[in-house]
Amino acid sequence: MNTSQMKQExxxxxxxxxxxxxxxLGNPDDASDAVQDSFAKVLGKPDTYDIDKGPLKPWFLRVVRNRCLDLLRRRRPVGDPVERLVDKSATPEQAAEIGDRDRALKEALASISSEQRQIVILRDYLDxxxxxxADVIEVAPGTVMSxxxxxxxxxxEVLKSHDQ
Amino acid sequence: MTSEKRKNNGHVAELLSGYVDGELTQQQQQRVDVHCADCGQCRNDLVELSALRDNIGKAGFSGFNQDVWREMMNDTTVNTTRGIGWLLLIGGVLIAMGIGVVGFLFGSSTGIGEKLLVSVIYGGLALLFFSVLRQRLIERKTDKYKDVEI
Known part of the structure; x- marks a missing residue:
């Protein structure tokens, strides 16, 4: 894969x-920084990706996750986790588009653990x-399903308790 | 519900997510099918898990479109200036240190014994600093508890 193809993907x-x-990270700006840093890292050394070892998507997501964990180790997040993980940067138009269902989902996600959030996003959102x-979060493949x-x-459970 | 049934129910429950995701072997799928035919609770779980999965898949978790990422990827200014900044800073510090060391060793009127003593002290401090720095860098790469949240 050449750099131009890699960029497109x-x-x-x-x-x-x-x-x-x-x-x-619980913050949209920090998340953008982490993605930008990961782009720079990957495009700075495109040879580190070996196409024979698998698709680019899980490999890049692992780079992003590791970058996020690096950033997390440098600063501990402050404030209520639910507050942090509900994106307040959306404009009123975007917020209207997102809708109640998405908002409830985001709030519910914010109330489970970081490990659980990651695995749900990787499977259900990123497919x-x-x-x-297992490759991205560096665990044994057998433990992913459980x-x-x-x-x-x-x-x-959280969504049900919200509904009640 | 018998203890055997509860045990099976527990096992199938863990396979329900795999079933929804199409990640089970044929044998496991059949096991879930057989179990669900007889268990309303697991059938209900299957429907709810499937709906949850669909809802997450359709949710808008990122407000940025591809143009934003394209722009961000092509914006090399930040990284370039950061790289140049570090280069200038480190270069400047090294040159200043070099001038200081040369000036102290060859330019000052201090006696050779005092020069030796000061060199040993600063040399020791430098070695300690690099030793701690090296250790921290190794720890940072290999710390298996780095993901643990406190």
Missing amino acids: LITLGGGAHALAFQI LSYAEI RLHRARLALR
Whole structure:
């Protein structure tokens, strides 16, 4: 894969990578920084990606996740996690588009653990296979299904309690 | 519900997510099918998990479109200026240190014994600094507890 092809593919991955980074960092601006840093890192050394080892998507998401964890280690987040993870940067028009269902989902996601959020986003939003998720979050492939199931059950419980 | 049924129910429950995602083997899928035919609770779970998955898939988690990422990717100014900034800073510090060391060793009227003593002290401090720096860098790369939230 040449740099131009890589750039094109990375552009399509930007939104998903931002969603993942946002779930880890809890702030849309920090998430944008993490994605931009990851772009710079990957495009600065495009040879580090080996196409024989798998698709670009999970590999790039792992780069983004590692960058987010680096940023997290440098600063501990402050404030209420639910407040942090609900994006307040959206304009009124965007907010209207997002709708109540998405808002409820975001709030519910904010109330489960960071590990659980990541695995749900990787599977349900970014459509990664279990093997790819295992690669991104660096766990044994056999543990992905049980972790994902626990995360979904936790999310479902939160959404049900919101509805009541 | 018998204990055997509860046990099976527990096992299938964990397979429900795999079923929804199409990640089960044929044998596991059949096991879920057989179980769900007889278990309303798991059938209900299956429907709810599937709906949850669909809703997350359709949600707008990132407000940025591809143009924003294209622009961001092509904006190399930040990285270039940051790189040049670091280069100038490190270069400047090294040159200043070099001038200071040369001036102290060859230009000052201090006695050779005092020069030796000061060199040993500063040399020791420098070694300690690089030793700690090296250790921190190694820890940063290999810390297996780095993801642990406190």
